[in-house]
Amino acid sequence: MPRTPSPTTDTGRSGSRRVSSVVAVLTLAGTTIAFVQSMVFPIVPLLPGYLGASSADTAWVITATLLCGAVTTPVTGRLGDMYGKRRLLLLGMTVMVVGTVISALSHSLAPLLVGRTLQGLGNSVIPLGISIMREVLPAEKLATSTAVMYGSFGVGGSLGLPVAALIADNFDWHVLFWTAAALGAVVAVLVALLVPESTSRTGGRFDFVGAAGMTVGLVCLLLAVSKGADWGWGSGTTLALFAGATIVLPLWSWLQLRSPHPMMDLRANARPQVLLAHLAGLALGFALFATNLVLPQLLQTPEETGYGLGKSLVVTGLLMTPQGLTMMAVSPFAARLTKAKGAKVTLMSGSVIMGVGYLLATVMMSEVWQIVVTSCIVAIGVGFALGTLPAFIMGAVPMSRTAATISLNTLMRSIGTSVCSAAAGVLLAHLAIDSGGMTVPSENGLRSVLALGVGASAIALVLASFIPRQRPSAGSAEARVRRHGREKTRR
Structure with missing residues (x-):
């Protein structure tokens, strides 16, 4: 039967x-x-x-x-x-x-x-x-x-x-x-x-003043960083925006620390495990954007320059697709490494792989297959490193604060992307050349931005090395996994 x-x-x-x-x-x-x-x-x-x-x-x-x-x-x-x-x-x-x-x-x-x-x-x-x-x-x-x-x-x-x-x-x-x-x-x-729907709630009142202060400060900072190259880094508008961010954000932080219901729990975000994860997110955002900025430009630069590959926009997009697919494909392997060795080891491993990918990219620029290979190596490193950041945060903050804290980590990554775009824009503009009446990035300019990617990877590695190894709390996901494993072993 x-x-x-x-x-x-x-x-x-x-x-x-x-x-x-x-x-x-x-x-x-x-x-x-x-x-x-x-x-x-x-x-x-x-x-x-x-x-x-x-x-x-x-x-x-x-x-x-x-x-x-x-x-x-x-x-x-x-x-x-x-x-x-x-x-x-x-x-x-x-x-x-x-x-x-x-x-x-x-x-x-x-x-x-x-x-x-x-x-x-x-x-x-x-x-x-x-x-x-x-x-x-x-x-x-x-x-x-x-x-x-x-x-x-x-x-x-x-x-x-x-x-x-x-x-x-x-x-x-x-x-x-x-x-x-x-x-x-x-x-x-x-x-x-x-x-x-989630069941864990923080309660309290929403801090409208804190939200407004954060909005003003971030708009000033991100506008200055993202549009400074167009307006001029020494222009009155750019300097005024930087000055506004310099004044508003510290004042906002001071008020947040004294608010009974702050928009952002800065004390929780200042814990070493969380703070270093945020800073690593900033470095990873910088590094990730470097490859997305340089390699498509290299593929589309005219062949007449002697180093460009002269590909169309459609072909360039197709050649960059394996990078994203690789990033997702390696995510489960990164999770296994995190379970076995901890998120700190995974983040450090990803930072090293990413840096190696950027180093290879500075010398492997002459063939299409080289671009695909180096972009995928960088994607492997990003896939390993980026996926660890929630683990650090979830191991240090209560469930009711998860969304706000991970949102701040996402913001830090966005700031890293903006800073990379601004820094790369300055380098490429100063090292541009003329090709057939068009201004295109020079080979040295592209290599310089890739070198910034190496530096960002090294910074992420150093930050990861300082993240403390913490014993999981009784209610954390890692602790529950360990208890489950011990129960299975006893059975």
């Missing part, structure tokens, strides 16, 4: 399927957000013709999303901890879809900027998704799942370039936004149907 499954077995299988569904949906959400953010890169040079605006004005299409994402992510994380992480994740996805629809309907710059600004709210999906995973996933699946979700950001970014280029080459550019809006709507429905 066939054996009738026991209720326990049925429940276990049902629970496993539910967990797999949650991980799949949240990973798809992360991929979608990364795709939406990167999909406009191929059409930015064409936007002045599409919209009848100057290149300087259309560049705000990128800056608007960056600023909105950076400023709103910590706020959304705090609100998620207070009122429900799934609720805020759904809100972010919905607003992102609305912004994408507005962009799809736009025929001038103003509505497109409104749409792209609203799309920046989707940047909170990764920290909110990881926070949900911490609550609903079994401890033994948490490390792998969070690493895979971080890897989804690389996949979405890599897919955005070739897909956007193909659509822009063969269809009206509005189709790109309609496609993204449809994908975002599907993901939002899946989140509503399959992802459970």
